[in-house]
Amino acid sequence: MNEFKVLLLLICVISITVTQSQKPFYCQAPLPNPSENTNGLTLKMVQVVTRHGDRTPLYSTMNGLMDEWNCTLGSYMLPSQGNNGETLNNVDLLYRKVYLPGREYLPGNCSLGQLTALGYQQHINLGQAFRSLYVYKYALLSETLDESEIWVRSTDVPRTLQSAQGHLTGLYPPGTTGETGQNSVNIIDIFTMDSYFENMEPNNNLCPILVQYYYNNTDSQTYYQFNKENYNLKKEIEQALDINKAPDWSDLMDLFFATQCHGFDLPPGITESVVNATYQASLWENNYLLSPSIVNRLSMSTFFEEIINNIEEFISGNITTKYFIFSGHDDTVGPLMMLFGIDQYWPPYASHVEFELWEDDNSNKFIQLKYNGVSIEVSGCSSTMCPIDEFFETAYSILVPDYSDACQPTSSSNESGSVWP
Numbered sequence: 001m002n003e004f005k006v007l008l009l010l011i012c013v014i015s016i017t018v019t020q021s022q023k024p025f026y027c028q029a030p031l032p033n034p035s036e037n038t039n040g041l042t043l044k045m046v047q048v049v050t051r052h053g054d055r056t057p058l059y060s061t062m063n064g065l066m067d068e069w070n071c072t073l074g075s076y077m078l079p080s081q082g083n084n085g086e087t088l089n090n091v092d093l094l095y096r097k098v099y100l101p102g103r104e105y106l107p108g109n110c111s112l113g114q115l116t117a118l119g120y121q122q123h124i125n126l127g128q129a130f131r132s133l134y135v136y137k138y139a140l141l142s143e144t145l146d147e148s149e150i151w152v153r154s155t156d157v158p159r160t161l162q163s164a165q166g167h168l169t170g171l172y173p174p175g176t177t178g179e180t181g182q183n184s185v186n187i188i189d190i191f192t193m194d195s196y197f198e199n200m201e202p203n204n205n206l207c208p209i210l211v212q213y214y215y216n217n218t219d220s221q222t223y224y225q226f227n228k229e230n231y232n233l234k235k236e237i238e239q240a241l242d243i244n245k246a247p248d249w250s251d252l253m254d255l256f257f258a259t260q261c262h263g264f265d266l267p268p269g270i271t272e273s274v275v276n277a278t279y280q281a282s283l284w285e286n287n288y289l290l291s292p293s294i295v296n297r298l299s300m301s302t303f304f305e306e307i308i309n310n311i312e313e314f315i316s317g318n319i320t321t322k323y324f325i326f327s328g329h330d331d332t333v334g335p336l337m338m339l340f341g342i343d344q345y346w347p348p349y350a351s352h353v354e355f356e357l358w359e360d361d362n363s364n365k366f367i368q369l370k371y372n373g374v375s376i377e378v379s380g381c382s383s384t385m386c387p388i389d390e391f392f393e394t395a396y397s398i399l400v401p402d403y404s405d406a407c408q409p410t411s412s413s414n415e416s417g418s419v420w421p
């Protein structure tokens, strides 16, 4: 990414902060924009990686300072014997999970990290924006849902699963979901996996040496200095929240931003400048811990490889899927973009990354990488419309070729324990 692009991105972030002065930029990512330099080119395939929408915080002080969260977003359930969908011919009873009021950390009836009605709507809006781009403007996808064009994956977490559903609802709103065949409704598979194997975020179960890197990076002069500089801030926050030991910076940042995103008052003693300083600390720490290039690459290598493989398999004709959704978290989108040197701001709710595969009349292929509405000039690429050989060269320099070996810890002392939340 050149300096001009960095500047644009920053101006973009700053202007979001300014124009919605009451809501931090964290509350909503900018919607997608048209791609750049598309003259004479046809869009062939897109892979979209997202962060879930607005949710309740993941950390609560449990001292009831906050108002009630809006958890009107429910989800109906229907178990299916044999998983064959025949049950759907005859649906006469659905089930609903309801959180008992007053039995959660948060006041009201929300669970920690639950997707809110707003968060779901954000993904519907995102899906609608993708519909105008990928169905209408670039004629990539059919106007009426064709399941064979789409493949969906999510982490096994309610908010990312629901975000994917919102995304698809915006992409194919009621009336465009196609023939229903033998069942009364269509079914879209959302692929997922046990969190133990999840590679859409840094996972030291998959790559144990990440634990060692973590301890090495936090046992450093730079990191001690960071803690020293922020000692008073942490004390101030602990006092204001009336807690003995503050959680991680990112949990505090998230608590403050999520509170502001819902228009609730900040807890007494937490000022705008405390929120800002908490954000700066959180961003710095997160970037610092991931910034040794090998840590970032080991954290995302196998997931990024899947994205690369999909492009290769599509070009070779092995697969025909045109639209992939990967529904993840801030630590999916953040570390993924960091592979391309982009870490200037925390990924807001409903952040989105697009890997677009384009083709000209002579079958030359190109990749355009877009992040929250901005087309990225990938390093090693001569344009935002990146000739595919140039893109692959950069991509292969990011992947860790001897991944399994490189993930083996150098000593057995710190093999287990979850470092990445």
Ligand SMILES: *[C@@H]1O[C@H](CO)[C@@H](O)[C@H](O)[C@H]1NC(C)=O
Residues within 6 Å of the ligand: 071, 072, 073, 074, 097, 098, 099, 109
């Ligand atoms: C949560 O509480 C709100 C407000 O009382 C209510 O409208 C909503 O239906 C509740 N959600 C669920 C899932 O019961």
Ligand SMILES: *[C@@H]1O[C@H](CO)[C@@H](O)[C@H](O)[C@H]1NC(C)=O
Residues within 6 Å of the ligand: 070, 072, 117, 118, 121
């Ligand atoms: C909760 O969200 C829904 C959907 O956005 C909205 O209709 C409703 O008014 C909200 N309720 C409250 C109490 O804010």
Ligand SMILES: *[C@@H]1O[C@H](CO)[C@@H](O)[C@H](O)[C@H]1NC(C)=O
Residues within 6 Å of the ligand: 209, 212, 213, 216, 410
């Ligand atoms: C961490 O530091 C120790 C001691 O300096 C060193 O032996 C080890 O190789 C380092 N581990 C990693 C993963 O950098």
Ligand SMILES: *[C@@H]1O[C@H](CO)[C@@H](O)[C@H](O)[C@H]1NC(C)=O
Residues within 6 Å of the ligand: 273, 276, 277, 280
């Ligand atoms: C937030 O903090 C940064 C770094 O300390 C500072 O440059 C910036 O002006 C602050 N922004 C606001 C809105 O206070």
Ligand SMILES: *[C@@H]1O[C@H](CO)[C@@H](O)[C@H](O)[C@H]1NC(C)=O
Residues within 6 Å of the ligand: 312, 313, 316, 318
């Ligand atoms: C396409 O499939 C064939 C047969 O399974 C396999 O040998 C080949 O490597 C695949 N091509 C790519 C690009 O993955």
Ligand SMILES: *[C@@H]1O[C@H](CO)[C@@H](O)[C@H](O)[C@H]1NC(C)=O
Residues within 6 Å of the ligand: 212, 215, 216, 219, 413, 414
């Ligand atoms: C191992 O982990 C502990 C914390 O559990 C840490 O204090 C120690 O420095 C780590 N040792 C190495 C060699 O990384």
